[in-house]
Amino acid sequence: MPSIFSYESAEVDWCENNFERSAIIAEYYNTVNGTTLFSLLLFTPLSVHSLVLEGACMGNIFCASGNSWDLLVTGIFSMYFHMTLSYVGQLLDELSILWALAVAYSFWYPKVYFPRFIKSRKHFFWLCGVTTVISTLMSFVKPAFNAYALNCIAFHMLYLTWCELKKCKDKRVHRMAAVMVLWWVLAISSWLSDRWLCGLWQAVSFPYLHSFWHVLIAMALLYFCPLVIYFDVSYEMPSFKPMLKYWPSDSWPVVVPYITLEGPHKQC
Ligand SMILES: CCCCCCCC/C=C\CCCCCCCC(=O)N[C@@H](CO)[C@H](O)/C=C/CCCCCCCCCCCCC
Numbered sequence: 685m686p687s688i689f690s691y692e693s694a695e696v697d698w699c700e701n702n703f704e705r706s707a708i709i710a711e712y713y714n715t716v717n718g719t720t721l722f723s724l725l726l727f728t729p730l731s732v733h734s735l736v737l738e739g740a741c742m743g744n745i746f747c748a749s750g751n752s753w754d755l756l757v758t759g760i761f762s763m764y765f766h767m768t769l770s771y772v773g774q775l776l777d778e779l780s781i782l783w784a785l786a787v788a789y790s791f792w793y794p795k796v797y798f799p800r801f802i803k804s805r806k807h808f809f810w811l812c813g814v815t816t817v818i819s820t821l822m823s824f825v826k827p828a829f830n831a832y833a834l835n836c837i838a839f840h841m842l843y844l845t846w847c848e849l850k851k852c853k854d855k856r857v858h859r860m861a862a863v864m865v866l867w868w869v870l871a872i873s874s875w876l877s878d879r880w881l882c883g884l885w886q887a888v889s890f891p892y893l894h895s896f897w898h899v900l901i902a903m904a905l906l907y908f909c910p911l912v913i914y915f916d917v918s919y920e921m922p923s924f925k926p927m928l929k930y931w932p933s934d935s936w937p938v939v940v941p942y943i944t945l946e947g948p949h950k951q952c
């Protein structure tokens with residue numbers, strides 16, 4: 685019986701041919717291409733500027749940067765998973781996503797959407813914590829199913845974004861949400877296509893759709909995170925006006941979105 689750390693002991697094997705470009709990296713492009721970009725994109729300008737800016741004034745710098753670290757950890761586990769295709773790699777990849785989502789929900793889920801029986805954010809932390817622990821235990825039952833369950837959470841995030849956009853008049857925010865959805869649609873299409881249409885991609889010698897997923901979901905997150913911060917500032921710091929900006933400037937073809945605050949002098 686193979687060890688849970690053995691190469692190719694995972695329940696899932698992506699379309700890219702194994703050990704084609706390296707004797708020690710099972711899926712070369714999925715490991716190198718996607719993960720490098722994922723970590724870089726999320727961990728640099730976005731976190732440094734937007735998260736610290738918000739955290740500095742709201743006293744939640746730890747949770748803001750904590751989520752950022754979670755995403756980096758997810759990137760590292762994902763790299764380990766594609767390198768080995770091991771059972772442990774698969775679970776680490778999936779569970780780190782689950783916990784990153786749990787942290788994001790715990791700290792940024794708007795209070796107005798709390799279920800009626802939840803009276804405070806502290807109670808909501810507990811709800812998220814208990815749900816995440818139970819989901820973690822259940823994830824060992826059928827690991828191949830976990831990724832589908834995680835993708836369903838993205839639909840809930842899209843729904844929440846839609847609810848928030850209905851209340852928001854800022855055209856720049858609507859435009860950015862549209863771009864985010866576009867990246868996400870491309871990402872999920874690549875993920876599903878790699879899962880379900882592998883024979884077709886193999887036939888045309890292009891089994892690399894999963895590595896595209898990594899890059900595309902990173903792009904979707906790059907746009908999604910400032911949106912979350914924008915809505916959070918609107919709720920939690922009503923005396924400030926969040927402004928959506930792009931680095932280096934609006935007119936560049938490739939830009940990094942971030943949030944600045946306008947309003948009373950910043951004080952913690
Ligand atoms: C202030 C910032 C708050 C931001 C909150 C965002 C929190 C997002 C947390 C985690 C998402 C990480 C998703 C990246 C996955 C990378 C690893 C990966 O690709 N793993 C695959 C195997 O290698 C695995 O099959 C993928 C499973 C599906 C995961 C789906 C996760 C849902 C992501 C939700 C992203 C929202 C984007 C915008 C859409 C509304």
Ligand SMILES: [Ca+2]
Nearest residue numbers: 697698699700
């Ligand atoms: Ca493979």
Ligand SMILES: [Zn+2]
Nearest residue numbers: 714762894898
């Ligand atoms: Zn992957």
